[in-house]
Amino acid sequence: xxxxxxxxxxVRDLHVEFETDSGTVPAVRGVDLEVRAGETVxxxxxxxxxxxxxxxxxxxxxTGRVASGEIRFGGQNLAALSEADMRRVRGxxxxxxxxEPMTSLNPVFRVGQQIQEVLVLHQKLSTVAARAQALDxxxxxxxxxxxxxxxxxPHELSGxxxxxxxxxxxxxCKPKLLIADEPTTALDVTIQAQIMALxxxxxxxxxxxxxxxxxxxxxxxxxxxxxxxxxxxxIVEHGSxxxxxxxxxxxxxxxxxxxxxxxxxxxxxxxxxxxxxxxPTMLPPGCAFCARCKHAFAPCPTELPPLLDVAPPHVAACxxxxxxxxxxxxxxxxx
Amino acid sequence: MIEQAxxxxxxxxxxxxxxxxxWRSFRKDKLAMAGLYVLSTMLLLALVGKLLTxxxxxxxxxxxxxxxxxxxPLSTPSAHLLKEQLPTWGIYLFGTDExxxxxxxxxxxxxxxxxxxxxxxxxxxxxxxVTLGGVAGFxxxxxxxxxxIDALIMRFTDVVLCFPTFFLILTVVALxxxxxxxxxxxxxxxxxxxxxxxxRAEFLSLRERDFVTAAHxxxxxxxxxxxxxxxxxxxSPVLVSATIDVAYAILTESALSFLGFGxxxxxATWGNILADGRTFIFDAPWLFAIPGTAILIVVLAFNLVGExxxxxxxxxxxxxxx
Numbered sequence: 001x002x003x004x005x006x007x008x009x010x011v012r013d014l015h016v017e018f019e020t021d022s023g024t025v026p027a028v029r030g031v032d033l034e035v036r037a038g039e040t041v042x043x044x045x046x047x048x049x050x051x052x053x054x055x056x057x058x059x060x061x062x063t064g065r066v067a068s069g070e071i072r073f074g075g076q077n078l079a080a081l082s083e084a085d086m087r088r089v090r091g092x093x094x095x096x097x098x099x100e101p102m103t104s105l106n107p108v109f110r111v112g113q114q115i116q117e118v119l120v121l122h123q124k125l126s127t128v129a130a131r132a133q134a135l136d137x138x139x140x141x142x143x144x145x146x147x148x149x150x151x152x153x154p155h156e157l158s159g160x161x162x163x164x165x166x167x168x169x170x171x172x173c174k175p176k177l178l179i180a181d182e183p184t185t186a187l188d189v190t191i192q193a194q195i196m197a198l199x200x201x202x203x204x205x206x207x208x209x210x211x212x213x214x215x216x217x218x219x220x221x222x223x224x225x226x227x228x229x230x231x232x233x234x235i236v237e238h239g240s241x242x243x244x245x246x247x248x249x250x251x252x253x254x255x256x257x258x259x260x261x262x263x264x265x266x267x268x269x270x271x272x273x274x275x276x277x278x279x280p281t282m283l284p285p286g287c288a289f290c291a292r293c294k295h296a297f298a299p300c301p302t303e304l305p306p307l308l309d310v311a312p313p314h315v316a317a318c319x320x321x322x323x324x325x326x327x328x329x330x331x332x333x334x335x
Numbered sequence: 336m337i338e339q340a341x342x343x344x345x346x347x348x349x350x351x352x353x354x355x356x357x358w359r360s361f362r363k364d365k366l367a368m369a370g371l372y373v374l375s376t377m378l379l380l381a382l383v384g385k386l387l388t389x390x391x392x393x394x395x396x397x398x399x400x401x402x403x404x405x406x407x408p409l410s411t412p413s414a415h416l417l418k419e420q421l422p423t424w425g426i427y428l429f430g431t432d433e434x435x436x437x438x439x440x441x442x443x444x445x446x447x448x449x450x451x452x453x454x455x456x457x458x459x460x461x462x463x464x465v466t467l468g469g470v471a472g473f474x475x476x477x478x479x480x481x482x483x484i485d486a487l488i489m490r491f492t493d494v495v496l497c498f499p500t501f502f503l504i505l506t507v508v509a510l511x512x513x514x515x516x517x518x519x520x521x522x523x524x525x526x527x528x529x530x531x532x533x534x535r536a537e538f539l540s541l542r543e544r545d546f547v548t549a550a551h552x553x554x555x556x557x558x559x560x561x562x563x564x565x566x567x568x569x570x571s572p573v574l575v576s577a578t579i580d581v582a583y584a585i586l587t588e589s590a591l592s593f594l595g596f597g598x599x600x601x602x603a604t605w606g607n608i609l610a611d612g613r614t615f616i617f618d619a620p621w622l623f624a625i626p627g628t629a630i631l632i633v634v635l636a637f638n639l640v641g642e643x644x645x646x647x648x649x650x651x652x653x654x655x656x657x
Binding site for chain 1: 351352353476544545546548549550551552553554555556563564567568
């Protein structure tokens with residue numbers, strides 16, 4: 001990952017484990033991630049691949065254990081901060097929005113109170129000033145009649161509006177980084193587009209970086225500048241949006257793109273990826289995708305591919321991109 | 336700005352607070368409303384009673400009129416009384432006891448004592464129960480030595496639950512100097528287990544809820560998340576059980592006083608009026624019937640209100656879950 005410009009968030013070799021009754025389960029196995037100031041990076045992958053765990057580790061909000069790795073944010077190592085210092089980062093410097101707007105707001109408090117709470121906490125505003133600011137924020141996230149809405153309870157708002165409120169809370173303290181964990185998954189398609197447009201415009205307005213976690217490649221194509229594709233707890237491909245969509249290098253990315261319905265060719269059968277994600281307790285020593293991969297060959301099941309250059313900074317963790325093995329081994333004995 | 340962009344945009348219904356929603360549904364429950372009316376009347380009577388028997392003595396519960404002992408309800412005083420011994424309104428509304436004391440005055444004072452014991456004892460048990468249950472539910476996973484905090488607290492709760500509470504109270508009351516405050520404290524300290532379990536169960540589910548994670552993600556300190564965000568959401572089952580617990584506390588106090596371990600004379604409570612009356616059960620049945628009925632009515636009213644509350648809060652729980 002060659003970096004140009006200042007890295008705002010830098011995750012190095014992150015390992016996260018969960019202790020369960022059946023032993024230690026590795027959920028994230030060595031993730032490298034970089035988000036520069038002001039840009040949008042998408043973290044893509046199917047359910048259970050560890051993308052949310054990665055995001056929650058950045059916020060240190062996980063029940064699992066960070067086994068090793070470093071999370072640097074604006075020059076400080078978040079993994080080493082005290083809990084009190086970490087609280088000053090959360091909400092103030094890193095905002096987060098969640099997948100389920102329906103349940104992410106506290107049902108017993110008015111919307112306005114929940115926005116004011118962060119402002120009072122981090123910016124030490126008075127209640128009156130915080131309320132004025134909350135009104136302003138509601139207006140900025142495009143909620144009609146903010147004066148009425150501010151005194152309403154979450155159950156009186158629609159899903160899209162609740163997500164707007166969540167965004168208002170997340171950006172209330174003008175964070176440098178916004179982590180959006182599947183912000184549109186629970187919403188209608190039309191609302192999805194509105195929310196993504198809103199995020200985009202707020203990002204430009206506030207100059208914040210966005211780490212967008214999603215499994216929706218359509219959203220990625222529009223919103224992100226760079227993409228990290230995750231599979232079974234590892235980054236398998238990294239590149240610019242253009243690289244990923246035009247020249248996907250990892251068979252998993254290719255399969256993901258192949259599984260997308262195309263609006264202009266609706267009659268054809270969609271390409272499903274055969275099999276399923278291996279359980280984190282039963283990962284092969286080699287590439288985790290090899291059992292489902294069309295191109296798997298000799299080294300795949302036994303040797304773990306590192307991120308190999310495709311056309312830097314575009315990299316993919318696939319032996320196909322190792323010129324020596326790809327030609328020699330593959331020609332000899334395809335699996 | 337946006338309001339101007341969509342001038343006709345929204346006709347919003349007035350906002351309803353969660354309290355109002357519960358009230359709207361509670362109001363439809365006739366039995367519960369009857370219970371609420373009875374309770375409000377009783378509370379009012381208790382306050383007025385305290386006022387009129389202790390501070391501005393209209394009804395004197397302590398005046399002894401030996402010539403007029405064991406008069407039935409609604410009887411008039413005999414001619415032998417001194418002027419200051421005459422009952423207010425010139426009538427014994429609830430009769431007199433074996434010392435000729437006005438039972439109506441004693442009942443007024445007793446309702447304040449009995450109800451306040453109920454409320455204070457339940458407040459104590461709520462504080463203990465919510466704290467212990469909350470800690471067990473929130474910090475449960477953490478270890479303290481080889482055992483988790485959750486296991487430690489909940490097994491302690493189970494141990495306390497195993498004691499035959501009433502006999503524990505009897506023992507403690509026998510050891511402590513007799514006073515209303517000790518009785519309140521003892522009843523409170525032996526009735527928090529249900530609350531602790533409720534709160535723990537609610538906290539275990541609340542802890543995993545998205546809005547709690549979201550509150551963490553905003554950098555709120557833990558105490559604030561517990562008390563501002565989680566406790567209000569865990570309150571509805573606790574409130575219901577607390578309402579019914581007040582009834583139990585009143586019953587417990589009556590039973591204690593009946594056995595002579597409770598509030599000592601000259602303080603009147605429903606329990607010790609009843610206890611005094613049992614000696615004259617055939618000669619003066621009003622002496623046990625009146626406090627007995629009062630206990631029955633209040634306990635019944637608390638139970639009705641508690642059940643009404645539970646029904647009123649349930650639809651909200653269902654709505655929240657979906």
